[in-house]
Amino acid sequence: MPVIEVERLNVWMQAGDGRIIHAVKNANLSLGNGGQLAIIGESGSGKSTLLMALLGLLPPNASVSGRVVVNGVDVLEGPEAALAGLRWREVAMVFQASSNPLSPVHMIGQQLTRLLVFHGFDPKRAKARMRELLDMVRLPTACEQLYPHQLSGGMRQRVVIAFALACRPKILLADEPTTALDPIVQAEIIELILALRQSLDLALVLVSHDLALVGRMQGDLAVMLAGEIVEYGPVNQLMTKPTHEHLRTLLAALPDFGLVEEPA
Numbered sequence: 001m002p003v004i005e006v007e008r009l010n011v012w013m014q015a016g017d018g019r020i021i022h023a024v025k026n027a028n029l030s031l032g033n034g035g036q037l038a039i040i041g042e043s044g045s046g047k048s049t050l051l052m053a054l055l056g057l058l059p060p061n062a063s064v065s066g067r068v069v070v071n072g073v074d075v076l077e078g079p080e081a082a083l084a085g086l087r088w089r090e091v092a093m094v095f096q097a098s099s100n101p102l103s104p105v106h107m108i109g110q111q112l113t114r115l116l117v118f119h120g121f122d123p124k125r126a127k128a129r130m131r132e133l134l135d136m137v138r139l140p141t142a143c144e145q146l147y148p149h150q151l152s153g154g155m156r157q158r159v160v161i162a163f164a165l166a167c168r169p170k171i172l173l174a175d176e177p178t179t180a181l182d183p184i185v186q187a188e189i190i191e192l193i194l195a196l197r198q199s200l201d202l203a204l205v206l207v208s209h210d211l212a213l214v215g216r217m218q219g220d221l222a223v224m225l226a227g228e229i230v231e232y233g234p235v236n237q238l239m240t241k242p243t244h245e246h247l248r249t250l251l252a253a254l255p256d257f258g259l260v261e262e263p264a
Protein backbone atom coordinates (compact mmCIF):
# COMPACT_ATOMS: atom_id res chain seq x y z
CA MET A 1 0.00 0.00 0.00
CA PRO A 2 1.60 3.33 -1.07
CA VAL A 3 2.42 5.91 1.61
CA ILE A 4 2.23 8.67 -1.01
CA GLU A 5 -0.20 8.72 -3.91
CA VAL A 6 -0.54 11.65 -6.26
CA GLU A 7 -3.18 11.50 -8.99
CA ARG A 8 -3.72 14.09 -11.71
CA LEU A 9 -2.36 16.87 -9.51
CA ASN A 10 -2.54 20.36 -10.99
CA VAL A 11 -1.36 23.48 -9.19
CA TRP A 12 -1.89 26.98 -10.53
CA MET A 13 -0.26 30.03 -8.95
CA GLN A 14 -1.48 33.56 -9.33
CA ALA A 15 1.58 35.74 -9.88
CA GLY A 16 1.81 39.31 -8.52
CA ASP A 17 1.01 40.77 -11.96
CA GLY A 18 -2.19 38.70 -12.21
CA ARG A 19 -0.75 36.04 -14.53
CA ILE A 20 -1.73 32.44 -13.79
CA ILE A 21 1.22 30.04 -13.75
CA HIS A 22 0.49 26.37 -14.26
CA ALA A 23 3.19 25.22 -11.81
CA VAL A 24 2.36 21.48 -11.69
CA LYS A 25 0.61 19.82 -14.65
CA ASN A 26 -1.34 16.60 -14.25
CA ALA A 27 1.25 14.89 -12.02
CA ASN A 28 0.93 11.22 -11.06
CA LEU A 29 3.27 9.61 -8.52
CA SER A 30 3.26 6.73 -6.09
CA LEU A 31 5.70 5.81 -3.33
CA GLY A 32 5.61 2.67 -1.19
CA ASN A 33 6.59 2.24 2.45
CA GLY A 34 10.38 2.69 2.75
CA GLY A 35 10.63 3.62 -0.94
CA GLN A 36 12.78 6.28 -2.56
CA LEU A 37 11.81 8.91 -5.11
CA ALA A 38 14.08 11.59 -6.53
CA ILE A 39 12.55 14.57 -8.34
CA ILE A 40 14.84 16.57 -10.57
CA GLY A 41 14.31 19.45 -12.94
CA GLU A 42 15.60 22.89 -13.72
CA SER A 43 14.75 25.96 -11.68
CA GLY A 44 11.04 26.84 -11.89
CA SER A 45 10.00 23.38 -13.17
CA GLY A 46 7.62 22.85 -10.24
CA LYS A 47 9.60 20.55 -7.92
CA SER A 48 9.11 22.53 -4.71
CA THR A 49 5.46 23.20 -5.50
CA LEU A 50 4.86 19.48 -5.90
CA LEU A 51 6.65 18.77 -2.60
CA MET A 52 4.68 21.47 -0.78
CA ALA A 53 1.45 19.98 -2.12
CA LEU A 54 2.36 16.70 -0.38
CA LEU A 55 2.27 18.47 2.98
CA GLY A 56 -0.72 20.67 2.18
CA LEU A 57 1.56 23.69 2.46
CA LEU A 58 0.73 25.51 -0.76
CA PRO A 59 0.52 29.31 -0.49
CA PRO A 60 -2.88 31.07 -0.47
CA ASN A 61 -2.45 32.22 -4.10
CA ALA A 62 -2.41 28.58 -5.28
CA SER A 63 -5.38 26.67 -6.63
CA VAL A 64 -5.29 22.91 -6.91
CA SER A 65 -7.05 19.98 -8.52
CA GLY A 66 -6.45 16.25 -8.30
CA ARG A 67 -5.78 13.93 -5.41
CA VAL A 68 -2.91 13.70 -2.91
CA VAL A 69 -3.04 10.97 -0.27
CA VAL A 70 -0.19 10.75 2.25
CA ASN A 71 -0.17 8.00 4.84
CA GLY A 72 -3.91 7.53 4.31
CA VAL A 73 -4.75 11.24 4.74
CA ASP A 74 -6.37 13.10 1.85
CA VAL A 75 -4.13 16.17 1.93
CA LEU A 76 -6.20 18.36 -0.38
CA GLU A 77 -9.62 17.51 1.08
CA GLY A 78 -8.91 16.33 4.63
CA PRO A 79 -9.56 18.39 7.77
CA GLU A 80 -6.76 20.64 9.07
CA ALA A 81 -6.51 18.49 12.24
CA ALA A 82 -5.62 15.42 10.16
CA LEU A 83 -2.95 17.44 8.35
CA ALA A 84 -1.52 18.75 11.61
CA GLY A 85 -1.21 15.16 12.83
CA LEU A 86 0.58 14.22 9.63
CA ARG A 87 3.24 16.93 9.71
CA TRP A 88 6.34 16.21 11.83
CA ARG A 89 4.94 12.98 13.25
CA GLU A 90 4.37 11.10 10.01
CA VAL A 91 6.03 13.32 7.43
CA ALA A 92 9.00 15.60 8.08
CA MET A 93 10.73 18.01 5.77
CA VAL A 94 14.34 19.14 5.32
CA PHE A 95 14.71 22.43 3.49
CA GLN A 96 17.68 23.99 1.69
CA ALA A 97 20.74 24.60 3.84
CA SER A 98 20.44 28.34 3.13
CA SER A 99 17.00 28.52 4.76
CA ASN A 100 17.84 26.66 7.95
CA PRO A 101 15.29 27.08 10.73
CA LEU A 102 17.77 27.31 13.64
CA SER A 103 17.61 30.12 16.15
CA PRO A 104 20.94 31.99 16.27
CA VAL A 105 20.65 32.74 20.00
CA HIS A 106 20.08 29.28 21.47
CA MET A 107 22.44 26.32 21.76
CA ILE A 108 21.78 23.33 19.51
CA GLY A 109 20.97 20.95 22.39
CA GLN A 110 18.54 23.45 23.88
CA GLN A 111 16.71 23.96 20.56
CA LEU A 112 16.40 20.26 19.87
CA THR A 113 15.24 19.50 23.43
CA ARG A 114 12.61 22.26 23.26
CA LEU A 115 11.30 20.88 19.99
CA LEU A 116 10.97 17.43 21.55
CA VAL A 117 9.17 18.79 24.63
CA PHE A 118 6.87 20.78 22.33
CA HIS A 119 6.00 17.50 20.63
CA GLY A 120 5.12 15.84 23.93
CA PHE A 121 8.37 14.31 25.17
CA ASP A 122 8.93 14.28 28.92
CA PRO A 123 11.83 16.78 29.56
CA LYS A 124 14.14 14.05 30.92
CA ARG A 125 13.43 11.70 28.03
CA ALA A 126 13.82 14.65 25.65
CA LYS A 127 17.44 15.19 26.69
CA ALA A 128 18.32 11.56 26.07
CA ARG A 129 16.47 11.61 22.73
CA MET A 130 18.28 14.85 21.77
CA ARG A 131 21.66 13.08 22.28
CA GLU A 132 20.41 10.05 20.39
CA LEU A 133 19.40 12.30 17.47
CA LEU A 134 22.78 14.09 17.39
CA ASP A 135 24.44 10.70 17.34
CA MET A 136 22.16 9.52 14.51
CA VAL A 137 23.25 12.45 12.33
CA ARG A 138 26.86 11.76 13.33
CA LEU A 139 27.49 14.91 15.31
CA PRO A 140 29.66 14.82 18.44
CA THR A 141 27.81 15.29 21.75
CA ALA A 142 29.82 18.50 22.31
CA CYS A 143 27.67 20.13 19.59
CA GLU A 144 24.77 20.39 22.02
CA GLN A 145 26.67 23.20 23.80
CA LEU A 146 27.32 25.16 20.59
CA TYR A 147 25.39 27.95 18.85
CA PRO A 148 24.50 27.53 15.16
CA HIS A 149 27.15 30.06 14.03
CA GLN A 150 29.84 27.89 15.65
CA LEU A 151 29.01 25.00 13.31
CA SER A 152 29.97 24.56 9.66
CA GLY A 153 27.20 24.64 7.02
CA GLY A 154 27.29 20.84 6.74
CA MET A 155 27.03 20.41 10.52
CA ARG A 156 24.07 22.82 10.64
CA GLN A 157 22.36 20.80 7.96
CA ARG A 158 22.92 17.66 10.06
CA VAL A 159 21.16 19.44 12.95
CA VAL A 160 18.27 20.30 10.60
CA ILE A 161 18.02 16.61 9.67
CA ALA A 162 18.01 15.72 13.40
CA PHE A 163 15.10 18.17 13.85
CA ALA A 164 13.20 16.47 11.02
CA LEU A 165 13.70 13.03 12.57
CA ALA A 166 12.71 14.14 16.08
CA CYS A 167 9.21 12.61 16.04
CA ARG A 168 10.22 9.42 14.23
CA PRO A 169 8.44 10.18 10.95
CA LYS A 170 7.77 7.48 8.38
CA ILE A 171 8.30 9.81 5.43
CA LEU A 172 11.10 12.33 4.84
CA LEU A 173 10.74 15.06 2.22
CA ALA A 174 14.00 16.81 1.37
CA ASP A 175 13.94 19.92 -0.82
CA GLU A 176 17.41 20.54 -2.25
CA PRO A 177 19.01 19.62 1.10
CA THR A 178 22.56 20.13 -0.18
CA THR A 179 22.22 23.42 -2.05
CA ALA A 180 24.70 26.06 -0.84
CA LEU A 181 27.08 23.44 0.56
CA ASP A 182 30.45 22.63 -0.99
CA PRO A 183 30.64 19.48 -3.17
CA ILE A 184 32.31 17.15 -0.64
CA VAL A 185 29.85 18.16 2.08
CA GLN A 186 26.96 17.73 -0.39
CA ALA A 187 28.01 14.14 -0.98
CA GLU A 188 28.33 13.53 2.79
CA ILE A 189 24.86 14.91 3.49
CA ILE A 190 23.29 12.81 0.74
CA GLU A 191 25.11 9.71 2.06
CA LEU A 192 23.79 10.50 5.55
CA ILE A 193 20.21 10.91 4.32
CA LEU A 194 20.41 7.65 2.37
CA ALA A 195 21.95 5.79 5.33
CA LEU A 196 19.23 7.11 7.68
CA ARG A 197 16.57 6.19 5.15
CA GLN A 198 17.82 2.64 5.21
CA SER A 199 18.36 2.27 8.96
CA LEU A 200 15.02 3.93 9.87
CA ASP A 201 13.13 2.41 6.91
CA LEU A 202 11.92 5.86 5.84
CA ALA A 203 10.12 6.61 2.62
CA LEU A 204 12.19 9.39 1.03
CA VAL A 205 11.31 12.05 -1.53
CA LEU A 206 14.38 14.02 -2.49
CA VAL A 207 14.18 17.09 -4.70
CA SER A 208 17.36 18.16 -6.41
CA HIS A 209 18.60 19.85 -9.54
CA ASP A 210 21.78 17.79 -9.31
CA LEU A 211 21.52 14.66 -11.41
CA ALA A 212 24.95 13.40 -10.31
CA LEU A 213 23.81 13.32 -6.66
CA VAL A 214 20.47 11.74 -7.50
CA GLY A 215 22.27 9.04 -9.51
CA ARG A 216 23.48 7.59 -6.16
CA MET A 217 19.92 6.79 -5.19
CA GLN A 218 17.88 3.70 -5.83
CA GLY A 219 14.14 3.70 -6.33
CA ASP A 220 12.34 5.99 -8.76
CA LEU A 221 13.24 9.18 -10.54
CA ALA A 222 10.76 11.80 -11.78
CA VAL A 223 12.07 14.43 -14.18
CA MET A 224 10.09 17.68 -14.29
CA LEU A 225 10.06 20.20 -17.10
CA ALA A 226 7.83 23.28 -17.09
CA GLY A 227 5.49 21.77 -14.48
CA GLU A 228 5.19 18.38 -16.15
CA ILE A 229 6.68 15.04 -15.16
CA VAL A 230 8.23 14.15 -18.48
CA GLU A 231 10.01 11.02 -17.32
CA TYR A 232 9.24 8.67 -14.42
CA GLY A 233 10.70 5.28 -13.60
CA PRO A 234 13.52 3.41 -11.82
CA VAL A 235 16.62 5.63 -11.37
CA ASN A 236 19.09 3.07 -12.69
CA GLN A 237 16.99 2.44 -15.78
CA LEU A 238 16.45 6.12 -16.61
CA MET A 239 20.08 7.04 -15.96
CA THR A 240 21.25 4.50 -18.52
CA LYS A 241 18.31 4.56 -20.95
CA PRO A 242 16.54 7.92 -20.81
CA THR A 243 13.59 8.17 -23.14
CA HIS A 244 12.90 11.92 -22.96
CA GLU A 245 15.15 14.39 -24.70
CA HIS A 246 15.33 16.60 -21.60
CA LEU A 247 16.89 13.86 -19.46
CA ARG A 248 19.28 12.97 -22.29
CA THR A 249 20.45 16.59 -22.34
CA LEU A 250 20.88 16.67 -18.55
CA LEU A 251 22.85 13.41 -18.62
CA ALA A 252 25.04 14.59 -21.48
CA ALA A 253 26.00 17.62 -19.39
CA LEU A 254 27.41 15.43 -16.59
CA PRO A 255 31.21 15.37 -16.81
CA ASP A 256 31.78 11.61 -16.50
CA PHE A 257 28.40 10.07 -16.94
CA GLY A 258 28.42 8.58 -20.43
CA LEU A 259 25.15 7.13 -21.62
CA VAL A 260 25.24 3.37 -21.76
CA GLU A 261 23.97 2.49 -25.20
CA GLU A 262 22.21 -0.78 -25.91
CA PRO A 263 24.50 -3.18 -27.80
CA ALA A 264 23.61 -3.23 -31.49
Ligand SMILES: Nc1ncnc2c1ncn2[C@@H]1O[C@H](COP(=O)(O)OP(=O)(O)OP(=O)(O)O)[C@@H](O)[C@H]1O
Pocket residue numbers: 013014015016021023041042043044045046047048049050059061209
Ligand atom coordinates in the same frame (compact mmCIF):
# COMPACT_ATOMS: atom_id res chain seq x y z
N1 LIG B 1 4.20 31.56 -4.17
C1 LIG B 1 4.23 31.64 -5.49
N2 LIG B 1 3.54 32.59 -6.16
C2 LIG B 1 3.55 32.67 -7.51
N3 LIG B 1 4.23 31.83 -8.29
C3 LIG B 1 4.96 30.86 -7.71
C4 LIG B 1 5.00 30.71 -6.27
N4 LIG B 1 5.79 29.65 -5.97
C5 LIG B 1 6.23 29.15 -7.15
N5 LIG B 1 5.73 29.88 -8.18
C6 LIG B 1 5.96 29.64 -9.62
O1 LIG B 1 5.63 28.28 -9.89
C7 LIG B 1 6.60 27.72 -10.79
C8 LIG B 1 7.24 26.52 -10.14
O2 LIG B 1 8.05 26.98 -9.05
P1 LIG B 1 8.81 25.97 -8.07
O3 LIG B 1 9.42 26.79 -6.98
O4 LIG B 1 7.91 24.87 -7.70
O5 LIG B 1 9.97 25.39 -9.03
P2 LIG B 1 11.28 24.59 -8.62
O6 LIG B 1 11.45 23.55 -9.68
O7 LIG B 1 11.18 24.09 -7.23
O8 LIG B 1 12.39 25.70 -8.74
P3 LIG B 1 13.75 25.90 -7.88
O9 LIG B 1 14.64 24.74 -8.27
O10 LIG B 1 14.27 27.21 -8.37
O11 LIG B 1 13.35 25.89 -6.44
C9 LIG B 1 7.57 28.84 -11.13
O12 LIG B 1 7.15 29.45 -12.33
C10 LIG B 1 7.43 29.80 -9.97
O13 LIG B 1 7.74 31.11 -10.37
